[in-house]
Every structure is written in structure tokens, then in C-alpha cells.
Amino acid sequence: MKADTSVVEVVYESDLKNVEAAEEIVHRVCTSLGFDEEEQHKIGMAVHESMINAIWHGNKNDPGKRVWLQFRIFDDRLEIRIRDQGAGFDMSRIPHPLEPENLLRVSGRGIFLIRSFMDDFQVNRIPAGGTEVTMTKRRQPHTDLTQGGLHREHEGHNTSG
Amino acid sequence: MSMKATTRQVDSITVVDLSGRITLGEGCSQLRDLIRDLLAKGHNKLLLNLAEVTYIDSSGIGELVSGFTAVSNHGGQLKLLNLTKKVHDLLQITKLLTVFDVHDDEAKAIASFDKGTAA
Numbered sequence: 001m002k003a004d005t006s007v008v009e010v011v012y013e014s015d016l017k018n019v020e021a022a023e024e025i026v027h028r029v030c031t032s033l034g035f036d037e038e039e040q041h042k043i044g045m046a047v048h049e050s051m052i053n054a055i056w057h058g059n060k061n062d063p064g065k066r067v068w069l070q071f072r073i074f075d076d077r078l079e080i081r082i083r084d085q086g087a088g089f090d091m092s093r094i095p096h097p098l099e100p101e102n103l104l105r106v107s108g109r110g111i112f113l114i115r116s117f118m119d120d121f122q123v124n125r126i127p128a129g130g131t132e133v134t135m136t137k138r139r140q141p142h143t144d145l146t147q148g149g150l151h152r153e154h155e156g157h158n159t160s161g
Numbered sequence: 162m163s164m165k166a167t168t169r170q171v172d173s174i175t176v177v178d179l180s181g182r183i184t185l186g187e188g189c190s191q192l193r194d195l196i197r198d199l200l201a202k203g204h205n206k207l208l209l210n211l212a213e214v215t216y217i218d219s220s221g222i223g224e225l226v227s228g229f230t231a232v233s234n235h236g237g238q239l240k241l242l243n244l245t246k247k248v249h250d251l252l253q254i255t256k257l258l259t260v261f262d263v264h265d266d267e268a269k270a271i272a273s274f275d276k277g278t279a280a
Contacts, residue, residue: 016185016186019184041247045218048184048218049218049219052185052218052220056185097255097256098255098256103226103256103257103259103260104226104229104230104260105223105226106223106224106226106227107219107220107223109219109222109223109255110218110219110220112219112255113219113251113254113255116254
């Protein structure tokens with residue numbers, strides 16, 4: 001993981017156990033930025049769902065494929081990008097989970113929850129292969145980034161699981 | 162922390178005390194297997210106590226829905242007890258509070274089940 005005052009990035013192997021590791025990073029970043037407990041939970045769930053989409057649905061649990069989790073910290077917002085090496089998905093083919101005929105469907109709520117919990121959500125196909133989602137949460141400006149250790153330098157990639 | 166489940170019988174109702182995380186993978190498969198086993202043994206009145214569930218994701222919600230459908234298909238009832246605020250909020254925004262019968266008092270929840278011969 002490397003970090004400066006504006007970017008934190010972690011690279012994971014495609015293993016579901018890394019979802020909890022990502023949640024821990026989210027917690028640390030969000031605490032540093034002054035998000036309250038409820039907002040932290042929402043951001044954490046959005047990352048949780050996106051990591052599962054990337055590992056499980058995108059990379060098909062292939063340990064040879066990677067997932068990139070990146071936090072971009074701005075004065076007015078936190079931007080989180082998650083990129084996989086999968087074949088992508090068609091958002092228009094995901095049934096809306098709130099339609100009466102879909103209420104008892106077992107799956108299909110992940111993207112809906114992400115949209116509900118974040119202020120913006122975008123999905124982009126990467127020409128070289130893979131999918132990148134970008135989720136944004138607004139924040140109070142001028143939070144002191146020195147609180148919580150975001151100035152610390154980190155090295156290496158967390159690919160060992 | 163993975164999910165843990167213990168069951169106890171109150172009259173004809175099987176109360177399942179759940180704790181931990183109900184998420185894609187182990188937590189969901191544990192819950193699925195538990196409900197399947199209970200149904201196979203003839204228990205079709207299930208009250209899931211979620212008081213100690215610390216985290217549930219979209220897959221966990223899907224597993225609750227799957228359990229609800231499976232129990233209904235066996236002529237039974239699956240109800241929820243003691244939702245945390247986070248779980249309550251999740252079921253609210255997914256409109257599943259309109260599907261599940263939710264209680265915060267165990268005795269009243271037990272009393273709300275249809276009286277029948279199946280356990």
C-alpha cells in the first residue's frame with residue numbers, strides 16, 4: 001500500500017477473505033476523514049459490495065487476477081475506485097430490486113445498495129480489459145488529514161491475502 | 162468473525178439465535194444449510210433472532226429471502242426477531258419490511274405464529 005495526502009491504493013488477490021481486509025482500510029480512511037459511524041458503515045458496505053462484485057463476479061475468484069482499491073481524497077469528497085480484470089457486466093440487465101416482481105429474488109441488491117449509500121456511482125469498461133467502478137461520497141471540507149495517519153508512508157502490495 | 166447459530170424449541174416454534182456476519186461465502190452457506198436441515202426435520206415455523214448479527218450484506222439479505230421462500234413452500238412461516246438498526250435500515254430500503262413479519266418481543270413473536278400441527 002502506498003499513501004500520500006490524496007491517494008491510498010491497495011492491490012488484492014481475488015480471494016473473498018480480502019473483502020474484510022478492504023473494510024478495515026475503509027474504516028481507517030473514513031475515520032481519518034472525520035466521517036461519522038453511520039456514514040462509515042454506508043461507505044464500508046458500498047466497498048464491501050463492490051469488492052465482492054470484483055472478486056466473485058468479475059474475476060470469478062481467480063487467484064491469478066487482481067483487484068485494485070484506490071481512495072482519492074479531495075477537500076470536498078472521497079472518491080473510491082475499484083478495478084477488476086473481469087469481463088464486465090451490463091447494468092441495464094440488472095433487475096430493479098424494488099419492483100414487486102423482484103422483491104423475492106435472492107440476488108440483485110448489491111448495486112442498488114451502493115447507489116443508495118453513495119452520492120455518485122459510475123461503472124466504466126477499461127479498454128485493456130476489466131471494469132472500474134467509481135464511488136463518491138461528499139465530505140465536509142478542510143478536514144485535517146494529519147489526524148489518523150494518512151501522511152504515513154506505506155510500501156508494497158497486499159497480495160498475499 | 163463468521164456466523165454462529167444455535168437453535169432452541171419454544172412450543173412448536175424453532176428459534177434460531179444468529180450472531181456474527183451473514184455475508185457471501187461461509188455465513189450465507191451456513192444459514193442456507195441450517196434452514197434446509199430444519200425443514201428436512203419437519204421444523205417449518207422458524208423465528209430468526211438477529212440481535213447479535215453484526216453485519217449483513219446483499220447476499221445475506223438474499224439468503225434471508227431464500228429462507229423465507231423455502232419455508233413458505235413447505236407450508237410454514239419464517240419470521241424475524243430483534244433487528245439491529247443497521248439490519249432494519251437495510252430491510253427498509255430494500256422494501257423487505259413489507260415481506261417479512263418482524264418483531265422485537267420474543268413472546269409476542271412466538272404467539273404470532275399460526276397454530277398448527279407441524280413443528
